[in-house]
Structure formats: C-alpha cells, structure tokens
Amino acid sequence: MTDTIIDIDRVTKRYGSHTVLQDLCFSVRPGEKLALIGPSGSGKTTILRTLMTLETIESGTIRIDGEPLFQMERNGSLVPADEAHLHRMRTKIGMVFQLFNLFPHKCVLDNVTLAPMLTKGVRKADAERRAMELLDLVGLADKARAMPAQLSGGQKQRVAIARALALQPRIMLFDEVTSALDPELVEEVLSVMRMLGSTTDMTMLLVTHEMSFAHDFADRVLFFDRGRIVEEGPPDVLFTNPTHERTQAFLKKIIAAGQRI
Amino acid sequence: MADWAGYLGLMLDGALVTAKLTVLGCALALPAAFLAGLGRLSRHSTVRALSVAYIEFFRGTSIFVQLFWAYFVLPLIGVTLTPLQAGVLALGLNVGAYGAEVVRAAVQSIGREQHEACIALNLTRWQSLRHVLLPQAAVVMVPTFCNNAIELLKATSVVSLISLSDLTFQAQVVRSQTGSTALPFLTVLVIYFAYASLISAGMKALERRMTRGLDGLRT
Amino acid sequence: MEWDWEFVREIMPMLLDGLRITLLATLLGSILAAAAGLGFALLRRSKNRAVTRITGFVVEFIRGTPLLVQLYFLFYVLPELGLLLSPLTAGVVGLGLHYATYTSEVFRAGIDNTPRGQWEAAKACNLTPYQTWRHVILPQAIPPMIPALANYFVAMFKETPLLSAITVIELMSEARGVANSNYRYLEPMTMVGVLFLCISLIAVPALHLLERRFRPPR
Ligand SMILES: Nc1ncnc2c1ncn2[C@@H]1O[C@H](COP(=O)(O)OP(=O)(O)OP(=O)(O)O)[C@@H](O)[C@H]1O
Numbered sequence: 121m122t123d124t125i126i127d128i129d130r131v132t133k134r135y136g137s138h139t140v141l142q143d144l145c146f147s148v149r150p151g152e153k154l155a156l157i158g159p160s161g162s163g164k165t166t167i168l169r170t171l172m173t174l175e176t177i178e179s180g181t182i183r184i185d186g187e188p189l190f191q192m193e194r195n196g197s198l199v200p201a202d203e204a205h206l207h208r209m210r211t212k213i214g215m216v217f218q219l220f221n222l223f224p225h226k227c228v229l230d231n232v233t234l235a236p237m238l239t240k241g242v243r244k245a246d247a248e249r250r251a252m253e254l255l256d257l258v259g260l261a262d263k264a265r266a267m268p269a270q271l272s273g274g275q276k277q278r279v280a281i282a283r284a285l286a287l288q289p290r291i292m293l294f295d296e297v298t299s300a301l302d303p304e305l306v307e308e309v310l311s312v313m314r315m316l317g318s319t320t321d322m323t324m325l326l327v328t329h330e331m332s333f334a335h336d337f338a339d340r341v342l343f344f345d346r347g348r349i350v351e352e353g354p355p356d357v358l359f360t361n362p363t364h365e366r367t368q369a370f371l372k373k374i375i376a377a378g379q380r381i
Numbered sequence: 382m383a384d385w386a387g388y389l390g391l392m393l394d395g396a397l398v399t400a401k402l403t404v405l406g407c408a409l410a411l412p413a414a415f416l417a418g419l420g421r422l423s424r425h426s427t428v429r430a431l432s433v434a435y436i437e438f439f440r441g442t443s444i445f446v447q448l449f450w451a452y453f454v455l456p457l458i459g460v461t462l463t464p465l466q467a468g469v470l471a472l473g474l475n476v477g478a479y480g481a482e483v484v485r486a487a488v489q490s491i492g493r494e495q496h497e498a499c500i501a502l503n504l505t506r507w508q509s510l511r512h513v514l515l516p517q518a519a520v521v522m523v524p525t526f527c528n529n530a531i532e533l534l535k536a537t538s539v540v541s542l543i544s545l546s547d548l549t550f551q552a553q554v555v556r557s558q559t560g561s562t563a564l565p566f567l568t569v570l571v572i573y574f575a576y577a578s579l580i581s582a583g584m585k586a587l588e589r590r591m592t593r594g595l596d597g598l599r600t
Numbered sequence: 601m602e603w604d605w606e607f608v609r610e611i612m613p614m615l616l617d618g619l620r621i622t623l624l625a626t627l628l629g630s631i632l633a634a635a636a637g638l639g640f641a642l643l644r645r646s647k648n649r650a651v652t653r654i655t656g657f658v659v660e661f662i663r664g665t666p667l668l669v670q671l672y673f674l675f676y677v678l679p680e681l682g683l684l685l686s687p688l689t690a691g692v693v694g695l696g697l698h699y700a701t702y703t704s705e706v707f708r709a710g711i712d713n714t715p716r717g718q719w720e721a722a723k724a725c726n727l728t729p730y731q732t733w734r735h736v737i738l739p740q741a742i743p744p745m746i747p748a749l750a751n752y753f754v755a756m757f758k759e760t761p762l763l764s765a766i767t768v769i770e771l772m773s774e775a776r777g778v779a780n781s782n783y784r785y786l787e788p789m790t791m792v793g794v795l796f797l798c799i800s801l802i803a804v805p806a807l808h809l810l811e812r813r814f815r816p817p818r
C-alpha cells in the first residue's frame with residue numbers, strides 16, 4: 121500500500137522550552153540512501169535518535185513500514201506504545217553512533233554476537249559464524265578476539281557497524297560516524313559504508329559533515345536548519361545549485377573551510 | 382597463670398566464630414546490596430520506596446542498636462534467634478544497606494551511551510543490566526566492597542556483647558581468667574588485622590582479574 | 601508484648617540524659633579525629649621514609665581492627681601502664697584515633713588535590729614550609745574536605761554505643777539499664793533506634809547543605 125518505509129509527519133520535539141524539531145515532515149523509500157546535512161544544532165542527531173526510540177516526541181507521528189512507532193493499535197484506537205511494541209519496531213532499525221559505544225568489557229566478537237543471541241535466540245555457533253563473516257566484510261576478521269581498548273578509532277567504528285549489521289535491520293542510521301576519527305582513519309570507515317551502500321538494499325540515513333561523501337553516496341540530500349528541512353533534492357542539484365539562501369550560505373562556509381563538495 | 386595452650390585454643394575457637402560470622406554476614410550482605418541497590422533504580426515507585434526505606438533505616442540506626450533489637454526485641458514478636466543468627470542478620474542487613482549504595486552508584490556511573498547502545502541493539506532492560514551494565518559496574522564496585530567487607534569484619538566484634546564467643550569475647554574471657562590484659566587484646570588485634578589483610582589481598586586479586594582487557598579504557 | 605507509652609514516658613528523661621553523653625562523646629571524638637587525622641596525613645608526607653612507613657602501618661592497623669577491641673585495650677591496658685583514664689576519656693580517645701585513620705585519608709586526598717602551582721608560588725614568595733601550610737595549602741585544601749569529614753563524624757556518632765562496653769553511661773547503656781531493671785526490652789531498644797534514626801535523618805540534609813556550601817569550584 122505504501123512505497124515509503126519511513127514516514128515522518130509533523131513531528132515536533134522540545135527540550136524544555138527549546139524546540140528542536142518543528143513540524144518536521146519527510147518520508148523515505150525502501151532502499152533509499154539519504155544524507156542529512158545542516159549546521160550544528162539543527163536537529164539532525166535528534167531525528168536519528170528519535171527514530172531509534174532514544175528520544176520521545178511531543179507531537180506528530182512517525183511510521184515505519186506504515187506502522188506508528190510510538191503508538192499501537194488497541195481495540196481499534198491508538199494508544200501509547202508499550203515496551204513490547206517498541207521492541208518489535210526496533211528490530212527493523214539499527215544505529216551506529218559517533219563515539220562507537222562498543223561494550224568495553226567484551227571482545228570484538230562478543231560485541232557482535234551478543235545482541236543476535238539475546239534478542240533473536242541465535243545459537244552461539246551460528247552467531248559467531250555470521251559475526252566472522254561481518255568482521256571479514258569490514259576487514260577486521262583478525263581482530264575478533266581483541267578488546268575494544270586495543271583498537272584504533274577507525275577499527276572501533278567498523279566493529280560498531282558490524283555489530284549493528286548483525287541484527288539485519290532494514291534501516292540503518294549513521295550519526296556522524298567519522299567525525300570522532302583522526303583524518304587518516306576516516307577513509308577506512310567511509311569505504312565500508314560505500315560498499316554497504318552499493319551491495320545492500322538497506323535503507324540508510326546518514327548525518328554527516330563530509331560533503332563530498334554525501335554527494336557520492338546519497339540518492340537524496342536533506343538540508344536541516346533550526347529543526348526544519350529548508351531544502352531537499354538530489355545531491356547534484358542541491359550541492360551545485362541550491363535555491364535557498366541558507367543552503368547557499370552553509371555550503372559557502374563549508375567550501376571556505378577547505379572541503380571539496 | 383597456667384595453661385597458655387588452653388587459652389590459645391580459646392582464641393582460635395573465637396577466631397573461627399569470627400570468620401564464620403564474617404563469611405555468613407557477607408553472604409547475606411551481597412544479595413541484599415544488589416537487591417536494594419538495583420531496587421532503587423527500578424521503574425516501579427513502590428520498589429524504589431521499599432529500597433530507600435531499607436537503606437535509610439539500616440544506615441540511619443546504629444549496627445549496635447540493630448543487633449540488640451534483633452536479639453532482644455524480635456523474640457517478643459515470636460522470632461527467637463540464636464546469637465549467631467541475630468549477628469548474621471544484623472551485620473548482613475546493615476552492611477547490605479551500605480553496599481546497596483555502592484551498587485547504585487556503580488550502575489549509575491556507567492555512561493548513558495552504554496544504555497543507548499543497548500537500546501539500539503534492542504536488548505531488554507534486564508538483558509542490558511545483566512550483560513552490559515552490571516559486568517562493567519562490578520569492576521567499579523570491588524574496591525568499595527572490599528572496604529565494606531572489612532567494616533563487616535570489624536563490626537562482628539559487637540556480637541560479643543550478646544555473649545557470642547567470638548574473638549573479642551574470648552579475649553575478655555582470657556583477661557578475666559588470667560588477669561593479663563595486654564596479651565589477649567594484642568593477640569586478637571593482630572588476628573583481626575590478619576583477617577583484614579586477607580580480605581584486602583583477595584579483593585585486589587579479584588580486581589586485577591576483572592580489569593584485564595579493560596586497560597587503557599577507564600579515563 | 602504490647603507497646604507501653606506510659607513506660608516510654610517514664611524512661612525518656614534517662615534516655616535523653618544518655619543522649620547528652622553520646623553527643624558529647626561524638627563532639628569531642630570528632631575534634632580529636634580531625635586533629636589526629638591531620639597529624640597522620642602530615643606524618644605520612646614526611647620526608648623521612650621510616651616515619652612515613654610507620655605511620656602508614658599504624659593507620660592501616662587501627663583501621664583494620666575493631667573499635668570495640670581498641671576501646672578495651674585503652675580501658676584495661678593503659679591503667680596497668682599507670683595511665684588512668686576515665687571511661688569517657690578512654691572512649692573519646694578510642695573514637696578519635698579510630699576515625700582519625702579515616703579522616704587522614706580525606707586530608708591526604710585534599711592536600712594532594714592542591715595544584716602544584718600553589719606550592720611553587722609559595723616558594724616563589726619565599727614562604728617557610730610552616731607558612732606555606734598555614735597560609736596557602738590548608739586554607740585551600742580544607743573547605744572541600746568538610747563534607748567528607750562530616751560524613752565520618754556521623755558514622756562515629758553511630759558507633760558511640762560501643763562506649764557502653766567500657767561503662768560509659770551513654771544512650772545505649774541507659775537503655776540497657778532500664779531494660780534490665782524493668783525486664784522490658786521493646787521500648788528502650790526501639791526508642792534508642794528512633795533517637796538514632798532521628799539524628800541521622802537530621803544529619804542527611806545537614807550534610808547536603810555542607811556539600812553545597814563547600815562544593816569545590818569547577
Ligand atoms: N539532551 C538535551 N537536552 C537539551 N537540549 C538538547 C539535548 N540534546 C540536544 N539538545 C539541543 O537540541 C538541538 C539539536 O541538537 P542535535 O544534536 O540534534 O543537533 P545536530 O544537528 O545533530 O548538531 P551537530 O551537527 O552539532 O551534531 C541543539 O540545540 C541542542 O543543544
């Protein structure tokens with residue numbers, strides 16, 4: 121019935137009196153690669169965190185696969201979602217954090233196998249076989265027994281990606297996954313993401329300040345400012361021919377800072 | 382002034398009772414600490430209130446008062462305890478209340494980003510606690526638990542006042558029978574100190590084992 | 601056994617008398633614990649390795665052994681050495697020395713937390729070591745320690761019932777006295793608990809207040 125996998129309708133989010141997302145509307149098609157860009161504090165992280173149910177919203181609706189995220193149907197009417205509903209909705213979504221958030225007390229392999237074993241009841245041997253495939257995919261098969269503290273930032277982030285992939289989500293959220301990395305480690309993470317983008321039909325939303333990566337990677341770019349989408353379009357259009365003055369000003373600043381687009 | 386061997390035997394009997402009290406007290410204190418400490422972090426307000434009441438009550442009144450209450454007042458409501466049982470109950474619940482705060486603080490010291498990673502991986506609250514938060518918090522708890530265990534060891538001496546023949550009690554017996562004062566008290570002080578050092582060494586070893594692999598991570 | 605309010609009213613004056621002694625012992629013990637704790641902390645920073653070692657061992661030993669046995673030691677052994685202390689004095693000395701081993705840690709941490717630059721500035725101003733401690737280091741180090749010190753004084757208060765074992769007539773021994781002579785334990789023991797709880801509950805907000813008042817900047 122729908123050809124959208126994520127449907128965000130007039131979502132408003134406040135912290136106290138500070139409105140962070142204001143009547144936000146957009147939708148995402150299955151398999152689409154979406155880049156979210158915009159100045160600091162414009163609400164990009166907040167919308168990803170909300171999709172991951174790490175935040176709640178004041179009004180509006182978010183639908184995943186046509187089903188409300190924060191509400192559920194009971195006796196023909198919508199009521200606030202309970203833990204079981206959120207649990208079911210979260211199986212569709214995975215997230216990679218800016219600061220990796222690996223479990224420091226577990227080795228790389230256990231970081232990847234923990235959630236499949238606990239949430240899906242996957243047997244240990246199967247979980248480990250699958251985890252090794254994923255670690256191989258991100259180029260870290262030889263680090264399976266290392267502890268997170270022994271890895272570089274880029275390696276940690278690739279483990280975090282493998283960990284999220286292990287749950288086979290249909291939607292993946294990436295929040296500035298390279299901005300905590302040393303410049304020379306950025307490329308190893310971006311190349312993993314490029315590979316994911318071209319070989320899977322996962323829906324991917326990424327917040328980034330790497331404009332040239334957003335340009336190559338995304339099917340569509342959303343420009344955020346003060347909790348709203350000011351402008352959106354295919355990267356070729358939005359980056360080369362922005363119509364809105366705030367987008368123009370933002371891109372000008374980025375170029376002035378020395379980035380290529 | 383005879384029979385030093387006999388008096389030494391008395392002391393060793395007392396040392397055994399003290400060891401037993403300490404071990405049993407810790408065995409009660411540990412689960413009490415986890416139950417009440419995690420209870421304080423519960424989503425259910427009744428569980429939280431019960432935990433706070435337990436913690437504040439046992440930390441607010443003296444261990445000494447609790448012991449006397451357990452030994453002299455509980456029988457009045459039909460619960461008669463041996464001195465050993467009363468001692469274990471009072472010591473375990475008292476130190477458990479202090480331990481509960483250690484558990485709570487340790488769990489709360491784990492950063493928010495670990496909770497969020499658990500949610501993003503769709504773990505339930507219990508799974509997050511069991512597999513991610515508690516194993517990390519445990520490392521933080523061990524040094525303070527060590528102090529708590531030593532406090533419990535020291536507190537066992539008060540059971541001598543309800544005539545349980547622990548180390549302190551036996552020192553008094555020897556004093557009254559021999560008239561010698563310095564020797565019995567110095568002996569038991571040294572034994573207590575040896576016990577305390579043993580607990581410290583054990584906990585240090587445990588801590589070393591638990592922090593293996595985490596090196597360079599705690600900032 | 602029924603709760604008897606009449607009996608409670610009868611024994612309250614005696615219990616309050618005992619409470620006075622309890623509070624007095626806590627106060628004097630606290631003063632001694634603060635002074636001796638600072639002494640231990642300074643000795644542990646001595647340049648003389650033997651002094652540091654011995655102080656360290658004494659502190660560890662006192663902290664690793666029960667206050668009750670230490671009280672017995674003071675009460676029974678010192679008179680044999682010709683040092684006759686009243687029970688209350690022995691009790692205060694025991695409490696003070698025992699808790700000094702805790703407060704010395706507080707002092708040590710507080711002193712260690714004073715920035716290196718302060719020592720160097722004092723040296724640059726040509727202050728003597730005594731002047732440095734008296735006018736530069738301690739005035740900065742002590743206020744942030746006050747909440748932690750107060751915490752130990754409250755803990756000490758809860759251990760004062762041990763003084764009854766060396767015949768100090770404080771709250772607990774008053775209670776045991778009336779309990780034994782009336783064969784009623786319920787009311788005296790419970791009232792002792794209530795009194796302790798009351799004072800502890802008063803102490804909780806007082807401690808919070810201290811914490812806020814003396815929270816180190818930063
Ligand atoms: N927990 C919070 N409490 C209060 N305000 C918050 C909180 N988290 C975020 N904010 C505010 O919400 C606004 C949007 O934050 P958000 O993190 O979504 O921005 P962003 O677009 O991701 O910015 P950046 O590019 O710097 O990551 C900011 O003004 C921020 O200060």
Ligand SMILES: [Mg+2]
Pocket residue numbers: 164165166296327
């Ligand atoms: Mg952000």
